[in-house]
Amino acid sequence: MAKLAFLGLGVMGYPMAGHLKAAGHEVTVYNRTPAKAEKWVAEHGGAAAPTPREAAQGADFVMSCVGNDDDLREVCLGKDGAFKGMKTGAVFVDHTTVSAAVTRELAGEAAGHGVAFVDAPISGGQAGAENGQLSVMCGGDQSAYDKAEPVIAAYAKICRRLGESGAGQVTKMCNQIAIAGLVQGLAESLNFAEKAGLDSASVVEVISQGAAGSWQMANRYETMAKNEFEFGFAVDWMRKDLGICLKTGDEIGASLPVTALVDQFYKEVQAMGGNRWDTSSLIARLRKLG
Missing domain, CATH: 1.10.1040.10 (N-(1-d-carboxylethyl)-l-norvaline Dehydrogenase; domain 2)
Known part of the structure; x- marks a missing residue:
């Protein structure tokens, strides 16, 4: 079992993080609205952190599911962004639907921090997230994908790597x-x-x-x-x-x-x-x- 952080507890992220906790992982969550993170902890256990950076500290994997390109940049690269807290060799898995351009940009930034980046947008809607039956389409290095795929399996019906960074998007x-x-x-x-x-x-x-x-x-x-x-x-x-x-x-x-x-x-x-x-x-x- 891995130590994980999950950033973004919207209609998709909330149940996805729950599946990770139910699978036995150690999960710390972050949400822009702290009350949502506190509610998740009350329901599932685990822990909440006040910033992406603190949530990511010591994590083997950091998963994100936020709103758009700017939101993703902020949780990764902001003043208290996750990349500043991630340890060397950790894997960042992004489930947000964003542009391939920002994915490739952030993959380069992650590499500079000694972190691997997998773009892993999802399909299946809220029901798929709640039932752990999402389709997950991934891009990134094969080795990073191979590490992440068993973790993603907690909420995936199918998970495939389609190519290098951006291919998932x-x-x-x-x-x-x-x-x-x-x-x-x-x-x-x-x-x-x-x-x-x-x-x-x-x-x-x-x-x-x-x-x-x-x-x-x-x-x-x-x-x-x-x-x-x-x-x-x-x-x-x-x-x-x-x-x-x-x-x-x-x-x-x-x-x-x-x-x-x-x-x-x-x-x-x-x-x-x-x-x-x-x-x-x-x-x-x-x-x-x-």
């Missing part, structure tokens, strides 16, 4: 690109069924058994039909991720017309007040259009 972009078009297609299909006077449950029962079937259809069609959107990844975060995808697409010359269109649809959902609705709320936009 680029793979997460592929994931979000695929999801964007799929959710819009599902929203259009269900809205079409409603307009045609069909029973959506009956439609889904049939088409889900063929080529149209998907995780989104199986897990979101009922709540979409009820206009309920409190069950997953928030629109604000999806737009952040799609922005990364579109910027990277421009940089590498990859055309993303559907992704760009769906990003604008999510912008319209935000204008409807749906910033914190889950991504299936694309159907609410279609219903508003009439």
Whole structure:
């Protein structure tokens, strides 16, 4: 069992850190809002630290799951950043969805501190985090990945190394690109069924058994039909991720017309007040259009 630090106790990080403690690891947590860290300790045991640096001291592995590029830079490189507290030979595992550029930047900074860096963004949503069934896509040195993979296994359904630093983040972009078009297609299909006077449950029962079937259809069609959107990844975060995808697409010359269109649809959902609705709320936009 390892000595670990976990930085960031949001809807994903909170249960992920819990799985690490349940697996028998020694876990110290840090959260920007200290009360959240104290609540986690009361529930799971372990310890809380007031800064990333103090949380990371003596840890074999430091895991992070924060908001965006700037948040990640701050917990790594800030005045009390984790890199200043990490011992030589430790491994930093970042589960945040950020740009590949900041990942490569921080991997270089980590190396200067004698620390390995693995980018390990995740997919599976809040339910996946709570059930320990996340898909984890990694980039970084093979040796660092080999050390980290048994620890990540505490909350992973699948964990794979896709290449050098940044490869995990680029793979997460592929994931979000695929999801964007799929959710819009599902929203259009269900809205079409409603307009045609069909029973959506009956439609889904049939088409889900063929080529149209998907995780989104199986897990979101009922709540979409009820206009309920409190069950997953928030629109604000999806737009952040799609922005990364579109910027990277421009940089590498990859055309993303559907992704760009769906990003604008999510912008319209935000204008409807749906910033914190889950991504299936694309159907609410279609219903508003009439």
